[in-house]
Structure formats: structure tokens, C-alpha cells
Amino acid sequence: MTDAIINPVRGKNAPKLSPMTILVSSQGDLSLLCEKLNLNPQNYRQLSMSRVYPGGQISAAGPVVGAPYAVMIMEALIAWGARQIVLVGWCGSISPDVKIGDILLPTGAFIDEGTSRLYGADESVPALPSPGLLDQTKHVLSRNNLAFHEGRVWSTDAIYRETYSKIRHFQSQQALAVEMEVSALFTVGKFRNVDVTAILAVSDELATLTWKPGFKDERFAQTRKAVCEVISSIFSQKPLQTDY
Numbered sequence: 001m002t003d004a005i006i007n008p009v010r011g012k013n014a015p016k017l018s019p020m021t022i023l024v025s026s027q028g029d030l031s032l033l034c035e036k037l038n039l040n041p042q043n044y045r046q047l048s049m050s051r052v053y054p055g056g057q058i059s060a061a062g063p064v065v066g067a068p069y070a071v072m073i074m075e076a077l078i079a080w081g082a083r084q085i086v087l088v089g090w091c092g093s094i095s096p097d098v099k100i101g102d103i104l105l106p107t108g109a110f111i112d113e114g115t116s117r118l119y120g121a122d123e124s125v126p127a128l129p130s131p132g133l134l135d136q137t138k139h140v141l142s143r144n145n146l147a148f149h150e151g152r153v154w155s156t157d158a159i160y161r162e163t164y165s166k167i168r169h170f171q172s173q174q175a176l177a178v179e180m181e182v183s184a185l186f187t188v189g190k191f192r193n194v195d196v197t198a199i200l201a202v203s204d205e206l207a208t209l210t211w212k213p214g215f216k217d218e219r220f221a222q223t224r225k226a227v228c229e230v231i232s233s234i235f236s237q238k239p240l241q242t243d244y
Contacts (some may be wrong), residue, residue, distance in 0.1 A: 015045050015054040016113030019101055021082035022231060023074060024062030025089035025181065032228045033060050033088065047076055058232055067115040067157060067184035072187060078192050084133055086234060087185055087198040088227060091153060091177035093205045094167050098176050100212070103148040103227065104200040105138060109156070109183035110175055112166075113157040116187040127186035130195035137197050137234050144230045144235040149177040155183035164209055177202065199227055 010016075010109050024030040032054055034041055039060060044051040047131070050073050052061040061077055062176075064070040074085060091104060098104060108126035117123060141148050153169040154177070156162065162178055190194030201223045205212040214220050 008075040010079045010081070014076075014080050015052065017052070017059040017081040018055055018057055019079060019081060019083040020057065021059040021061060021077050021085050023064060023070070023077070023085055023087045024060060025064055025070075025087065025184070029062045029088055029098075029224055029228060030060060030062040032225065033231060036228050037232055047073060048156075052077070052080070052243045055209040064181065066180050067113040067155065070181040071115050071184050071188050074188055077191075078194055082194065083146045084195045085179060085185070085189065085197075086133070086137065086231070087196070087200075088231065089179060089181060089198060089200050090203040092162070092178040093177050093202050094171055094207050095151075095176040096207045098149055098202055098205075098207075098213030099203060099218050100202050100205055102202045103141065103146060104153070104177055104197050104202060105141075105148050105225060106133065106153045106182050106186075106200065107134070107150050108152040109186055110152060110154045110170060110173060111187070113155050115186055118188050119184075119191045121187045125145050127155075127183040128190075129186055129197040130189060133195040133234075137199060140233045141199075142232060144226075144233070146226055146230065149176055149214040153182055154178045162206060167206055167209060171207070178206070183208070188198070199231070201227060229230040 039053040039055050044053045064073050107129050110126050111123045154175045185196050188199050204214050
């Protein structure tokens with residue numbers, strides 16, 4: 001599968017993770033999620049700049065920012081036993097129909113980051129989530145009366161290079177939002193034969209080619225809380241068979 005000189009391995013002192021793991025992009029959401037999952041805040045393993053909280057049924061890890069770092073952490077999680085991974089992250093809307101505080105489930109991600117290329121991805125083709133895990137996530141959100149958008153996102157390495165031309169291009173491709181990790185995580189999920197999907201909260205808007213931040217918006221805060229409150233239900237059933 002790989003001719004890499006260095007490969008992720010589980011060291012003798014590494015924790016054994018449950019097959020189901022949630023990867024979180026922000027420290028605040030990670031803390032809230034650990035509380036909702038009853039994970040001991042003192043029982044964690046430091047992993048680079050992130051923390052991994054092993055759980056009996058569900059584990060959690062983060063924070064992660066950007067494709068290269070998120071993939072580095074994800075590789076370790078897989079080596080430690082994770083087989084189903086859900087990213088809980090943030091995104092910026094580039095669609096006029098998607099607003100601050102909305103929930104977005106990516107059905108694909110346009111690759112505008114470098115990590116996916118190194119895992120053999122065809123950058124002209126959107127990276128895809130695990131269909132089964134995506135469907136299960138949709139079911140849980142619907143069951144808990146949480147409205148959400150479905151559609152493709154644009155994954156970029158450079159938050160300060162979200163240019164007019166880039167936004168117009170990805171709007172023409174029907175992308176709903178921009179973020180920094182999803183395409184790489186989907187790509188590596190396929191490469192490593194693990195299931196991956198994502199739930200994104202909309203933190204800001206760029207659809208009009210002006211920036212409208214919503215990081216302090218109350219609806220954004222409530223959405224993040226609601227997602228963390230229902231996330232454990234995604235894994236309340238037996239693990240799905242891999243889609244790959």
C-alpha cells in the first residue's frame with residue numbers, strides 16, 4: 001500500500017482507542033464534547049499539540065487545524081485503533097443559502113490543499129466521505145430535529161488566500177463552504193480503509209465577497225453545543241462495516 005520510509009505505528013505505551021473516534025477542530029468544542037461523552041478530562045494522551053481521550057465506546061481527539069496537521073493526528077488515531085472517524089469542525093459559507101450557525105454535512109470536498117496529493121488523490125475529483133457513516137450522521141441529526149445542509153465544500157491550505165477568483169470559481173462548482181481539513185481526511189480515510197465523515201458548523205460568511213464573521217454569534221454557539229450534545233448518538237449502534 002505504501003513505500004513510505006516512516007509509517008504510523010502503535011507504540012507499546014500508546015492507548016488502545018475504541019473503533020469510533022471524534023476528531024475536533026477547536027479546543028472549546030473538544031472540552032464540551034468530552035463533558036457530554038463523560039470522558040475524564042484528566043485521562044488523556046498528549047499527541048503533538050493535541051490531546052487524545054480514550055473511551056470505552058467513543059474516543060475523542062483534538063484540536064486540529066489544517067490538512068497536514070489533521071492528517072498527522074488522524075494517522076496516529078488509526079494506528080491506535082480508530083476505524084470510524086467523524087470530524088467536528090467549522091467552515092465559512094460561500095453560498096447565500098448557508099448562514100452563520102447553520103450545520104453543513106459535506107457530501108464531497110474539492111481538493112485545494114497539498115496533503116491529499118501525497119496520498120495519491122486525483123485533485124480534479126472531489127474527495128468523498130464514507131457513505132454509510134454520512135447516512136448515519138444524517139439520520140441522527142434528523143432524529144434530533146437539527147436542520148442541516150448537504151453539499152460539497154472547498155478545502156484550502158491558506159485561510160488568507162480565499163480570493164475573489166477562488167470563491168467565484170468554487171461557487172460555480174456549487175460548493176457551499178470553505179474549510180481546511182475535510183478533503184484530506186476523506187482522502188486518507190479511503191487510503192487507510194477507514195470510514196470518515198464530517199459535521200461542520202458555519203462560523204462566518206463570504207458569499208458576497210465580503211467577510212461576515214460570526215464567531216461570537218449566539219446561534220453559532222448554540223449550534224456547536226447542539227452538535228456536541230447529539231454526536232454520541234451517531235455511534236450508539238454497532239460499528240458499520242467499512243465502505244472501502
